[in-house]
Amino acid sequence: MPTKTVFTAEIQYLSILNEHGKFDAKLGKDVIPDKDLLVLYEHMVRCRYLDEVAFKLQRSGRMGTYPQNMGQEATSLGAAYALNKDDWLVPCYRENCGLFYRGLPMEYILLHWMGDERGNAIPRELYCTPLAIPIGTQMLHATGLAWASKYRGEKRIACTFFGDGATSEGDFHEAANFAANLDIPVIFFCQNNFWAISVPGKIQCSAPTVAQRGLAYGMDCFQCDGNDIFAVVKTVRDAAKYARAKSRPVFIEAVTYRLGDHTTADDARRYRDQAEVDMWKQRDPILRVRQLLKERKLWNDSKEAALKEKVEKEVHAAVERAEGIAAPSRNDFFDHMYAELPEDLRLQRDTMQTHSLGEVLEESGVRSQESGG
Amino acid sequence: MPTKTVFTAEIQYLSILNEHGKFDAKLGKDVIPDKDLLVLYEHMVRCRYLDEVAFKLQRSGRMGTYPQNMGQEATSLGAAYALNKDDWLVPCYRENCGLFYRGLPMEYILLHWMGDERGNAIPRELYCTPLAIPIGTQMLHATGLAWASKYRGEKRIACTFFGDGATSEGDFHEAANFAANLDIPVIFFCQNNFWAISVPGKIQCSAPTVAQRGLAYGMDCFQCDGNDIFAVVKTVRDAAKYARAKSRPVFIEAVTYRLGDHTTADDARRYRDQAEVDMWKQRDPILRVRQLLKERKLWNDSKEAALKEKVEKEVHAAVERAEGIAAPSRNDFFDHMYAELPEDLRLQRDTMQTHSLGEVLEESGVRSQESGG
Amino acid sequence: MANLTLVQAINLALVQEMEKDDRVIILGEDVGPNGGVFRVTEGLHKRFGSSRVVDSPLAESGIIGTSIGLAMAGLRPVPEIQFEGFLGPAYDQICSHAARMRTRTRGAFTVPLTIRIPVGGGIHAPELHSDSPEAIYAHTPGLKVVMPSSPYDAKGLLISAIRDPDPVMFFEPKRIYRAFREEVPEDEYTIPIGKARTVCEGDDLTIVSWGASVVQCMQAIEKSGKSIELIDLRTIYPFDMDAIEASVKKTGRCVIVHEAPKTCGFGAEIAARIMEKCFLYLEAPVQRVAGFDTIMPYYKLELEYMPDTARIARAIEDVGAY
Amino acid sequence: MANLTLVQAINLALVQEMEKDDRVIILGEDVGPNGGVFRVTEGLHKRFGSSRVVDSPLAESGIIGTSIGLAMAGLRPVPEIQFEGFLGPAYDQICSHAARMRTRTRGAFTVPLTIRIPVGGGIHAPELHSDSPEAIYAHTPGLKVVMPSSPYDAKGLLISAIRDPDPVMFFEPKRIYRAFREEVPEDEYTIPIGKARTVCEGDDLTIVSWGASVVQCMQAIEKSGKSIELIDLRTIYPFDMDAIEASVKKTGRCVIVHEAPKTCGFGAEIAARIMEKCFLYLEAPVQRVAGFDTIMPYYKLELEYMPDTARIARAIEDVGAY
Ligand SMILES: Cc1ncc(C[n+]2csc(CCOP(=O)(O)OP(=O)(O)O)c2C)c(N)n1
Numbered sequence A, B: 001m002p003t004k005t006v007f008t009a010e011i012q013y014l015s016i017l018n019e020h021g022k023f024d025a026k027l028g029k030d031v032i033p034d035k036d037l038l039v040l041y042e043h044m045v046r047c048r049y050l051d052e053v054a055f056k057l058q059r060s061g062r063m064g065t066y067p068q069n070m071g072q073e074a075t076s077l078g079a080a081y082a083l084n085k086d087d088w089l090v091p092c093y094r095e096n097c098g099l100f101y102r103g104l105p106m107e108y109i110l111l112h113w114m115g116d117e118r119g120n121a122i123p124r125e126l127y128c129t130p131l132a133i134p135i136g137t138q139m140l141h142a143t144g145l146a147w148a149s150k151y152r153g154e155k156r157i158a159c160t161f162f163g164d165g166a167t168s169e170g171d172f173h174e175a176a177n178f179a180a181n182l183d184i185p186v187i188f189f190c191q192n193n194f195w196a197i198s199v200p201g202k203i204q205c206s207a208p209t210v211a212q213r214g215l216a217y218g219m220d221c222f223q224c225d226g227n228d229i230f231a232v233v234k235t236v237r238d239a240a241k242y243a244r245a246k247s248r249p250v251f252i253e254a255v256t257y258r259l260g261d262h263t264t265a266d267d268a269r270r271y272r273d274q275a276e277v278d279m280w281k282q283r284d285p286i287l288r289v290r291q292l293l294k295e296r297k298l299w300n301d302s303k304e305a306a307l308k309e310k311v312e313k314e315v316h317a318a319v320e321r322a323e324g325i326a327a328p329s330r331n332d333f334f335d336h337m338y339a340e341l342p343e344d345l346r347l348q349r350d351t352m353q354t355h356s357l358g359e360v361l362e363e364s365g366v367r368s369q370e371s372g373g
Numbered sequence C, D: 001m002a003n004l005t006l007v008q009a010i011n012l013a014l015v016q017e018m019e020k021d022d023r024v025i026i027l028g029e030d031v032g033p034n035g036g037v038f039r040v041t042e043g044l045h046k047r048f049g050s051s052r053v054v055d056s057p058l059a060e061s062g063i064i065g066t067s068i069g070l071a072m073a074g075l076r077p078v079p080e081i082q083f084e085g086f087l088g089p090a091y092d093q094i095c096s097h098a099a100r101m102r103t104r105t106r107g108a109f110t111v112p113l114t115i116r117i118p119v120g121g122g123i124h125a126p127e128l129h130s131d132s133p134e135a136i137y138a139h140t141p142g143l144k145v146v147m148p149s150s151p152y153d154a155k156g157l158l159i160s161a162i163r164d165p166d167p168v169m170f171f172e173p174k175r176i177y178r179a180f181r182e183e184v185p186e187d188e189y190t191i192p193i194g195k196a197r198t199v200c201e202g203d204d205l206t207i208v209s210w211g212a213s214v215v216q217c218m219q220a221i222e223k224s225g226k227s228i229e230l231i232d233l234r235t236i237y238p239f240d241m242d243a244i245e246a247s248v249k250k251t252g253r254c255v256i257v258h259e260a261p262k263t264c265g266f267g268a269e270i271a272a273r274i275m276e277k278c279f280l281y282l283e284a285p286v287q288r289v290a291g292f293d294t295i296m297p298y299y300k301l302e303l304e305y306m307p308d309t310a311r312i313a314r315a316i317e318d319v320g321a322y
């Protein structure tokens, strides 16, 4: 037998509630009970509104660069819903909706983008890691976090989120490869939104699917409609069950779209067609849930209006909380450099000088109030 | 159609001259004419003998750490034979046989491992890059080299070699991904020898094949018996033809085995079974070619004896040449730091001091002869 | 002559070098139709096409590693790393390969490569978008490290860098990308790598600085009313010790200003060299006004981190009073 | 007490910390059954099993990145990077994440991580197996950087590093892995990070060094016949400036010795600090005997590159005669 087939693979795409509002009753059975669907819908609407407000905050100089999540709410939300409350969520920066579902107060995200590290001081019991700015790097932490669970005999898995662009980074490869070869239960959840700033998806992955990235590691790979919360929930739930039971990683590609600019610093009209955006607006994850809820007689215009009012209040309250937090003291950035501040650094903090003559405490005259030093 | 298949793949394994000496006449037709096979055989035998001599040189303190190529001669040799003379060969450090076939004098390799950079001063017309010590890094250079050919409208492709371990590095991923998405004609040639020093292949890639690494990039992927020079030649020839015509990368996994220790600094008995080694000794790429040549009445014991004598002479002559090259001057390592040596560096070179008082030329008293200043 | 920002001056240098030499190609994230996130490569994709201005995958090691291959084959790649904070993934290719290829092969292979990198703080950017890692690369033999502080210098230095036969780290201080304009000749010209610029002459004290901090230094000098000589290093490696030495021997006092953390920043090297070369001339210990030895904070506090006019003024005073 | 090599002392520290604390786990290339290419982890796999001593894929960013995750979850990973030349691929995870996690999250997440790395030249190894990158990490706030020069110190410092709540780069000078033995207590003990050791006292001149170079310094001192104080830094960051200051104020003269390239090596920082702290006490400019500003050559010339006894002796003489 001089030639033989040594490997075959097949990747499936899952859609349950499609862009035309058609719901596959068989596949969709028991995926999301109606009462939960209402909750998820509310989360998506709230998150979308936050995007709107955040955009304006940036434009009016009250916040720095901000990446809208618009159009991608169903992905991280569906995942957070399908996972256990204490599975690790290891996000990039377009997973607001999932983090809020998990319980992260909105002001953390606002603070982060307002240039304040306290936005990352996420309570441990939420099992969320802070937003990751360097692309592709956080997946390795997810593998390490899940590895720690395995080591301790816990049943906690990790789910890490990243974009299509992130799959081009070497760290993605190493994270997936460690998980696959050391049998670590991580869900690698790619939000394929077709763009990495201005670079189209085909420059990141010219293969027919991003899902097949996982084949390199012998992982089970799935593709789903990322704008279909049912498909996301079912895919992640099945993946989590498998990962938890087998202590194995899984790769999920959720096909979605970035409806907004990359961030507020970007102007997507420079590089992409409005027609493409318009097409994807039809596939909005929120629209189709609203339509389904209406079909199921669970929703109507007055409920919508009430919800709108509610989320507006909540978002504005969050903004108020974020803006109300007292500015950090000017030498605040020293205090968490090390568990114990080295002497030299303490001197820098207390004098706010680096030139050695200025570092002489008695003379510096700028010894800070806060530090006591 | 709520679920659909979005990707399928299949990977084939090719063997022509198998470990039992069985030759598949149909697949093997026209792959290697007999007169070439004799040349290739000679190359393998010579390379194997170099390994033997190099090992002894190291043990007797005449050379530093050396990685034997033993058992893997057919891989790079088959590739070099199947490629054009001016396609880039971008090796790791276990591709002696292919490099020698291309025309690299043996003393270059010896010099390299004798701790002398002049072993890397490879004549440009050979289209070989120097051995790469940091694992996984050279594949990116291959992608860049082939990219340059494409940019210039040349038909030159690149073939880069690496081990199973190297496929764990992020740089491998990035190299393959660049080539796939920017349509660059590179052959990614993995020598899967089942070990990365002491770490077994399953820790590097637990998937059924290493070949499927390429599926992540939408590449054509092939697996072949790397100890079967016919299979290697046919696989690389077909791959090269395709890569050249389509300006596309290809992934090849050649299944082989490291018969020796990782390097002379290693002792493989610490971590692997002799039984495994013995099994692979039966699959030696040289043995089966010799047997085939004998079957074809092209070889006999007296020819073997003559060849042995010839290669011994050649290898010893190469060792003599390598050892005969005058030692580099003690400040030789300054001269190629930059096209033009910065003043400060020139001073360091001429005084062979870094302390500023010692750098005063008139006083240093160690102004070197060679540099002229 | 045209009145250009630093971004425009760099853009002009790129256009002219690409016109002149078709071995020059640009690659990086978003450098194509988008013209780069700072618009430095604006218009180049349209002008030179997608084979010379290449949007690459999002992978910095890939960008530099393939650029090394391109350069080994004789091209003159000018890759862009989007922010200095993303040099990290490319560190290994830069330091283990680009910097070593010539000496490792005793000249058989060379890497004529210019890596463009926006650098430094002060633009209210997110984490890892505001650092100053120049010392890391100055400590890596085999590289040249350049950081202009004005549009005029930027154009002349970039042209030199692109034509240089060795790898150059070309750091562009993003805080002054558009902060001011300057007359920049339309004709091509070069500024030699390795030569400092004396921004203003003076007798009482020498300030050595580079990049965006040069602007703060000028302000501090103006306010001080003292006779201060300001040396803009322009090239971090190889650095112009002759210029520094001559100045400090004249003034006897020196303050070094940079944004990077103090400890083991390039200011340490200059201070050590000044001691070596001007020991008997020094009337006060050389002082460093630098970033603190902390992580550059998120933007709410970034101005507290960076050496500002007040801190420079204070150092001038302290050194003067010594 | 046992008479141990540096390798054995480190091995003992690892065994004891692993016995004591099951949060301590080891990962890296070949650290398992093979016991590491230098045999530092010899016997650990057998003793603690494959869940605590893990042969990882060949991927340094992966080793450090997953270690960060392990540490964030509360474990105390002690990854090994096989040679300092392969830190490059891990640079980004070390500097962009390990060093920043605590301050980025204002203490919500911490990274108690000890990265073990053989360092330095002199063992006739191939390319990229002989470098000294400690200054790179000393310039990266958020890390601690340690380099012992003896078996006794190695054990005590490694135990401190493993117990330290912050990331520590633990550089092991491979040239002296087995060069000599020393009495090492079998009981556990710690040596504080950040404290230098005065190897010998003297009045005429101070030498500051660290790692394998300390041995060369001792030889040079012996030969010199002068009264020289030798300070072994032991920790590069945070460094013990008090010890240096006290010594140089006493002797007035100083030579710094390290293997890394001179320019922007950690010697620059020490020289700059000495000027800052001891300006009026200095009788000669502080001198650096360091690696040249070249790539560490292949091994035929490595001894020409590294500071040897002769070069140190020469500097001692020159400084003394100033
Ligand atoms: C290592 C690194 N390189 C570059 C950047 C700059 N950058 C920020 S977001 C981005 C695109 C990310 O694309 P993708 O991963 O698809 O995520 P998306 O923004 O589409 O959600 C780039 C290049 C970065 N943050 N980190």
Ligand SMILES: Cc1ncc(C[n+]2csc(CCOP(=O)(O)OP(=O)(O)O)c2C)c(N)n1
Residues within 6 Å of the ligand: B094, B133, B134, B135, B136, B162, B163, B164, B165, B166, B167, B191, B193, B195, B196, B197, B258, B262, D029, D058, D060, D082, D086, D089
């Ligand atoms: C980046 C890097 N990490 C670690 C090493 C040390 N090292 C040298 S060879 C080797 C194993 C390589 O295995 P593989 O890629 O399978 O090649 P093989 O030796 O089997 O031919 C390792 C870990 C290195 N040279 N470079």
Ligand SMILES: [Mg+2]
Residues within 6 Å of the ligand: A163, A164, A165, A191, A192, A193, A194, A195, A196, A197
């Ligand atoms: Mg994207």
Ligand SMILES: [Mg+2]
Residues within 6 Å of the ligand: B163, B164, B165, B191, B192, B193, B194, B195, B196, B197
């Ligand atoms: Mg191998």
